[in-house]
Amino acid sequence: MAASSGVGLRELTRRAVRTQIAETAMELFVAKGYEETTVDEIAAAVGISGRSVFRYFPTKEDIVVGLLDGIGDELAAALAARPRDEPPWVALRNAMTPHLDSLTRDSDRTIATAMLLADTPALRGALLAKRARWAEALVPDISRRLKLPPARRDLAARSLVGAALTCLNNAVDDWARSNGRKPLAKLLDTAIAAVRG
Amino acid sequence: MAASSGVGLRELTRRAVRTQIAETAMELFVAKGYEETTVDEIAAAVGISGRSVFRYFPTKEDIVVGLLDGIGDELAAALAARPRDEPPWVALRNAMTPHLDSLTRDSDRTIATAMLLADTPALRGALLAKRARWAEALVPDISRRLKLPPARRDLAARSLVGAALTCLNNAVDDWARSNGRKPLAKLLDTAIAAVRG
DNA sequence: CTAGTTCTGTCAGCGACTGACAGCCAAGGC
DNA sequence: GCCTTGGCTGTCAGTCGCTGACAGAACTAG
Numbered sequence: 179m180a181a182s183s184g185v186g187l188r189e190l191t192r193r194a195v196r197t198q199i200a201e202t203a204m205e206l207f208v209a210k211g212y213e214e215t216t217v218d219e220i221a222a223a224v225g226i227s228g229r230s231v232f233r234y235f236p237t238k239e240d241i242v243v244g245l246l247d248g249i250g251d252e253l254a255a256a257l258a259a260r261p262r263d264e265p266p267w268v269a270l271r272n273a274m275t276p277h278l279d280s281l282t283r284d285s286d287r288t289i290a291t292a293m294l295l296a297d298t299p300a301l302r303g304a305l306l307a308k309r310a311r312w313a314e315a316l317v318p319d320i321s322r323r324l325k326l327p328p329a330r331r332d333l334a335a336r337s338l339v340g341a342a343l344t345c346l347n348n349a350v351d352d353w354a355r356s357n358g359r360k361p362l363a364k365l366l367d368t369a370i371a372a373v374r375g
Numbered sequence: 376m377a378a379s380s381g382v383g384l385r386e387l388t389r390r391a392v393r394t395q396i397a398e399t400a401m402e403l404f405v406a407k408g409y410e411e412t413t414v415d416e417i418a419a420a421v422g423i424s425g426r427s428v429f430r431y432f433p434t435k436e437d438i439v440v441g442l443l444d445g446i447g448d449e450l451a452a453a454l455a456a457r458p459r460d461e462p463p464w465v466a467l468r469n470a471m472t473p474h475l476d477s478l479t480r481d482s483d484r485t486i487a488t489a490m491l492l493a494d495t496p497a498l499r500g501a502l503l504a505k506r507a508r509w510a511e512a513l514v515p516d517i518s519r520r521l522k523l524p525p526a527r528r529d530l531a532a533r534s535l536v537g538a539a540l541t542c543l544n545n546a547v548d549d550w551a552r553s554n555g556r557k558p559l560a561k562l563l564d565t566a567i568a569a570v571r572g
Numbered sequence: 573c574t575a576g577t578t579c580t581g582t583c584a585g586c587g588a589c590t591g592a593c594a595g596c597c598a599a600g601g602c
Numbered sequence: 603g604c605c606t607t608g609g610c611t612g613t614c615a616g617t618c619g620c621t622g623a624c625a626g627a628a629c630t631a632g
Contacts (some may be wrong), residue, residue, distance in 0.1 A: 227581050267572055270493030333549045334569030340541035341570045348534045372531030373538045482615050
């Protein structure tokens with residue numbers, strides 16, 4: 179079974195190979211473009227067979243958007259940590275703060291990914307699908323904060339969360355287009371204020 | 376050149392074949408599922424070659440979401456027709472009314488499409504990408520209605536439009552899940568009210 | 573050392589999608 | 603009447619993403 183640490187040695191090498199594939203692929207994508215880069219080319223650059231790439235990533239798209247996999251759970255955890263009587267919009271905004279920090283922390287990687295997502299239509303769909311899954315993780319908490327009859331509660335919560343994530347996306351896009359110069363938190367506040375206008 | 380009517384005879388037959396492909400494909404998708412239906416099967420059912428399907432639709436996804444192609448322009452036109460001093464949220468809500476009517480008019484087709492989109496992940500990404508293109512058509516108008524410094528105007532408009540379209544999507548989903556029983560307009564109002572909380 | 577698990581490369585195949593080529597058929601000039 | 607032109611079509615061949623199956627290598631446990 180597992181050693182004294184939480185994860186076994188096998189899981190460790192797996193993660194190493196996984197990040198190696200992701201980093202090599204990102205370099206190629208930025209250099210040549212996403213659609214112009216073949217999975218076999220990525221595999222050759224890493225030194226493995228093309229088949230093995232799909233043993234670490236379910237799809238080619240996931241090599242890019244897989245980086246954003248844990249964010250939904252992070253946001254949900256941050257949201258659950260907010261006081262129970264905090265109103266929905268405030269709780270959502272505050273729950274995003276740690277995520278904003280982690281985005282600005284390695285801004286180079288974030289901006290590169292955002293740029294790649296911006297001018298690759300095929301990836302945009304995948305990103306939006308990922309965002310929809312984040313929403314699913316946040317809806318139950320927001321639903322609990324709403325004081326509405328049960329018939330309306332779910333629709334209201336889904337719309338609220340969707341609007342909040344749209345604001346987050348637009349703020350990050352704007353921030354990336356400014357090369358990280360504009361303050362991300364203020365952009366998010368501007369977006370939210372406009373929606374609540 | 377063209378005859379007395381606006382469109383030539385060639386364009387007419389083209390549209391006929393196009394709708395024929397779309398209708399046949401939708402029947403097969405509903406019966407067998409989207410991913411389980413091959414493009415060649417659709418072609419065979421119509422009586423053309425598989426290659427020709429791609430001469431009418433750029434991708435297999437577009438056979439489904441192509442039906443929603445004109446909606447973005449319709450919404451933009453309806454929005455442009457609203458009084459110039461109408462506030463953004465009110466103008467967006469009112470601009471959606473004709474679209475709501477056309478959705479409820481042939482509710483059977485709308486519900487079937489919504490159901491198909493709901494349980495086909497591959498199509499969801501395409502739908503969200505389409506919705507993003509609708510947003511592009513609405514942003515300039517909303518941007519004009521906002522009284523904000525230019526630095527914030529674009530981000531605010533994009534977020535506002537994105538939030539409104541999220542409300543529309545969620546309302547239609549809820550409406551379709553209720554088999555068209557709940558009043559669609561009220562659902563949309565509920566969603567918008569929740570976002571403006 | 574052995575037995576069992578896990579990983580890997582290779583091969584074969586499906587389906588979406590594209591480019592190229594040749595044949596068909598309607599529209600228009602002679 | 604004929605012939606040319608242009609668009610539509612089917613066929614063929616090929617690329618790429620992705621999957622299942624198999625056999626061998628490597629590592630782990632006893």
